[in-house]
Amino acid sequence: xxxxxxxxDGLSAGINRREFxxxxxxxxxxxxxxxxxxxxxxxxxxxxxxxEPFDYQGVRLRPSxxxxxxxxxREFFLRVPDDxxxxxxxxxxxxxxxxKPLGGWCGRNSSTVFGxxxxxxxRIWRAAGDSxxxxxxxxxxxxxxxxxxxxxxxxMRHYPFDKLxxxxxxxxxxxxxxxxxxxxxxxxxxxxxxxxRPAAPLADPTHNxxxxxxPQEWYTLAENLYRAYQLTGDPKFKTFADEWLYxxxxxxxxxxxxxxxAQGVHAYSHVNTFxxxxxxxxxxxxxxxxxxxxxxxxxxxxxxxxxxxxxGPNERFMATDGSLGRALDTRSDTFETSCGSxxxxxxxxxxxxxxxxARYGDWIERLFYNGIGAALPIAEGGKNFYYSDxxxxxxxxxxxxxxxTCCSGTYIQNIADYHNIIYFRDASALxxxxxxxxEVTWNGPAGDVTVVQETKYPDEDTTALTIHTKEAASFPLKxxxxxxxxxxxxxxxxxxxxxxxxxxxxxxITRTWRDADRVEIRIPxxxxxxxxxxxxxxxxxxxVVRGPVVLVxxxxxxxxxxxxxxxxxxxxxWLVPEQGRQPSxxxxxxxxxxxxxxxxxxxxxxxTAVRLKFWPFYALxxxxxxxxxxxxxxxxxRLW
Numbered sequence: 001x002x003x004x005x006x007x008x009d010g011l012s013a014g015i016n017r018r019e020f021x022x023x024x025x026x027x028x029x030x031x032x033x034x035x036x037x038x039x040x041x042x043x044x045x046x047x048x049x050x051x052e053p054f055d056y057q058g059v060r061l062r063p064s065x066x067x068x069x070x071x072x073x074r075e076f077f078l079r080v081p082d083d084x085x086x087x088x089x090x091x092x093x094x095x096x097x098x099x100k101p102l103g104g105w106c107g108r109n110s111s112t113v114f115g116x117x118x119x120x121x122x123r124i125w126r127a128a129g130d131s132x133x134x135x136x137x138x139x140x141x142x143x144x145x146x147x148x149x150x151x152x153x154x155x156m157r158h159y160p161f162d163k164l165x166x167x168x169x170x171x172x173x174x175x176x177x178x179x180x181x182x183x184x185x186x187x188x189x190x191x192x193x194x195x196x197r198p199a200a201p202l203a204d205p206t207h208n209x210x211x212x213x214x215p216q217e218w219y220t221l222a223e224n225l226y227r228a229y230q231l232t233g234d235p236k237f238k239t240f241a242d243e244w245l246y247x248x249x250x251x252x253x254x255x256x257x258x259x260x261x262a263q264g265v266h267a268y269s270h271v272n273t274f275x276x277x278x279x280x281x282x283x284x285x286x287x288x289x290x291x292x293x294x295x296x297x298x299x300x301x302x303x304x305x306x307x308x309x310x311x312g313p314n315e316r317f318m319a320t321d322g323s324l325g326r327a328l329d330t331r332s333d334t335f336e337t338s339c340g341s342x343x344x345x346x347x348x349x350x351x352x353x354x355x356x357x358a359r360y361g362d363w364i365e366r367l368f369y370n371g372i373g374a375a376l377p378i379a380e381g382g383k384n385f386y387y388s389d390x391x392x393x394x395x396x397x398x399x400x401x402x403x404x405t406c407c408s409g410t411y412i413q414n415i416a417d418y419h420n421i422i423y424f425r426d427a428s429a430l431x432x433x434x435x436x437x438x439e440v441t442w443n444g445p446a447g448d449v450t451v452v453q454e455t456k457y458p459d460e461d462t463t464a465l466t467i468h469t470k471e472a473a474s475f476p477l478k479x480x481x482x483x484x485x486x487x488x489x490x491x492x493x494x495x496x497x498x499x500x501x502x503x504x505x506x507x508x509i510t511r512t513w514r515d516a517d518r519v520e521i522r523i524p525x526x527x528x529x530x531x532x533x534x535x536x537x538x539x540x541x542x543x544v545v546r547g548p549v550v551l552v553x554x555x556x557x558x559x560x561x562x563x564x565x566x567x568x569x570x571x572x573x574w575l576v577p578e579q580g581r582q583p584s585x586x587x588x589x590x591x592x593x594x595x596x597x598x599x600x601x602x603x604x605x606x607x608t609a610v611r612l613k614f615w616p617f618y619a620l621x622x623x624x625x626x627x628x629x630x631x632x633x634x635x636x637x638r639l640w
Contacts, residue, residue: 047281048291050356051431052425053349054440056126056174059419062453064439065618066368070415072377074124077117077412078132085110085117086143092155093147104382104403111160113409114144118167120412122175127419137175141168145183152190158215161191163409165224169231192240201248205264211316214265219246220269222276226283238283245280246273250292261601263319264375265311268336271300271343272563278350290354296353297360307530307543308617308628309344310335310388322535328629334390338407341372342414345421352424352433356481358506361433361569364421365482365548366631368434369458372414374618384408390628392541394555397622424455429476431506435463435523446473449513458525458547459598459616465519476510477519482548484526491520523547527575528568532629539631540566544575544614551600551614555625559612561636562604575600575614 057591060068083099088109090097117138125134148154156164164187171180198218204210213219215289225241228234249270252259274296281289301592303320304311311317313327327334344367351360368372376385382403389395395540400407423440424431430442437459441450455463465477481488481501488501490509501507509519525547534543544551544564565571578601600614620626 003150006087011440046283046285048285049282049353051353052427053353053420053424054418054442056123056419058441059127060439061418062439064437065250066373066418066436068554069078069373073411073415074130074133076378076380077121078136082136082140082143085114085140086147089144089147089155093149095147099594102404104405105408106404109155110404111154111156112406113163113404114140115160115163115165115167116409116413118175119163119170120416122170122173122177123233123413123416123419125175125176127416134175134230134331137171137178141171141177141180141183145567148183148186152186152188153194153471154187154190156187158218158221159193161187162193162217162221165221165228169224169227173231175199181232184232185234188225188237188240192236197243203249203265203270204317211264212269217266217269217272219249219273220244220276222246222421222524223272223279224277226279230285241276241279241283242275246276248565249273250277250296253295253299254288254293254296255291257295258320259295259299259300263317263323264298265317267304267315267317268339270317271311271340273345275343275346275350278354281354282350292348293351293562294355297347297363300484301363303533305363306335306390306532307366307545308335308370308388308390310337310340310371310390312340314335320533322533325532325536327539328390328532328541328620330391332389332391332395333387334395335371335388336407337371337375337385337388338410338414341367342410343415344371345414345417349421356426358433359483359504361480362483362504362548365434368418368421368436370550370617372411374616374620375411378408378411378623382408384411392627392629392631394625394627395552395622396625401620402547404449423451429478430509432477432479434480435521442630444473444475446471449473449475450560451477457523458549459596461525461547462520462522465521467513467515467517467519469513469515472512472514474510474512476508477513478506478508479521481505481507482523484528484545484547485523486526487524489522493518494520523550527571529564529571529630529632539634541629542632543629544571546598546600548618550617550628552617552620552626552628553602553614553630554612555627557611559610560608562602562608562610563634564630566632569620573605574603576603577601578613 061070081099087097087099087101092109099105102110118141121133121137124130131448154164165184168180168184171177194214198213198215203213221244221345222241225237229237229241252262274293277292300311304317304324313331315333315336318324318327344363348360348364376397376399378384383399384405384407385397386400386405386407422434422436422438424433425442428445428446430451435455437455438449439452439455441448450468452466453463457463481503483504485503490497490499492509497509499507499509527546529542530545565574578599597616597619602610602612604610
């Protein structure tokens, strides 16, 4: 497990780095190989895969605020009593039901999150060698399986069933538990015979409930059913998946990234449905599905995403008429943070796999630092951070009024996914997607290579990569150049290297690597303002961004009102870095003992005294007020 008490210089006590990685993944290796074999057979002439993530194996997080977030989340899920998780299932089956229901969205039973928890626990076991998580997942599965009716009815319909299929697939694939397959077969056989098919091909954006579809979110089912097909090779899973293709909505994106009349629908699940289109491409090889997800991604970036990468005020896609910006006048439910991050991670990762293009990593990065990585930690009793608040009038991070919501299901999947979005690989090269303290062991053309990444990015603009290899190894080391930066520079063993580093592309360093070679990459953290949409040139509604990180202005002082400059070039003179300031009550608990984030002091040209500071959004904790978006052309009102 990745726990602080086992971390000394980033190593597990008593064993070296490589031994740890080998030990952590040994039990899962045979299962993974079998799964890949089944996938290759099942896919046949499916879609082309250009890059691969490390599939939750061979990557470790090193000390950072995001490892602390991961550790805290892992501890929370481990502490939730098994009997409480199982209580509702057992009671409904007429079995002894010790414990008590979890409450909130899981008041009747935990079906809303059960499959996601199995999934996250299995992925954490695979990623971190966390036997406690593996054992918990297996015990929950075994006890829950006793509650399934002889008919195969697990008491779950479309919405929780989709998550259940994901969990059962992952329990075998990543959790090394082949017993899950027979149960997967049983519950799917029941679903094939009994599940209601959608009466309408599209969700109804005018209805206050049907905007996410009837049956609820049916259009997300195909992704995990296709994954079950890839795992097992059984065509019934593919046939069933084919029934849930969202052809009517996907067709809007077949030939354009500026789709008309795509608004009003449930935002998270409609991003999530494009992962079903991605699996349809991977399984069938039909290029129209690749065109759909490429166009959908561009549609989201052009018309639906805020500077944070978040989307979906009121959980809806907005009309492309300026509604995205206008929503900031009133909507505190700006972004469904945990679920929305999970959907964005998946879609971006699929696109990177199928196209090999670096630009899709930019959304992963924004969501990592400003989405799930900026969320309040999941807390005792199932308190979870549901919505991020970006309102122009001021926002605040608060826990949702209900407990154990859908976001408590995707939370564990997100933190597990931290291991699967940092590095990618192809047959000949290693790719760095995120600049995060971590390490990866890659079985390259010349054998195992371990790369250790040391960085304080995004507070600082440099990351250092140290290569460890027993023998000299020739391969390209590639790294993503974010679209927002300029002037990236590289040193190899302290000597400047001539590297073609184009924004939005992979840059490559190709050489024969020897043990302890060191690469330093400097990525200038451009300070700029990003407009909310194209319909708000006046009053020029925008957010302040440094590198990939959205900055927010404290709203805790009675300071004079001021207006930010209109030109990005002037912003650097207004906002001056200030190190070492740690006001009580501002930082999250996970960050309280962490490195100091970059804080920017406001220094207007007229020398007006301003106490307010700009902080990274991720650094603010519960209940501290802030401003994220500003109307730069609006005249400041007088306070006195």
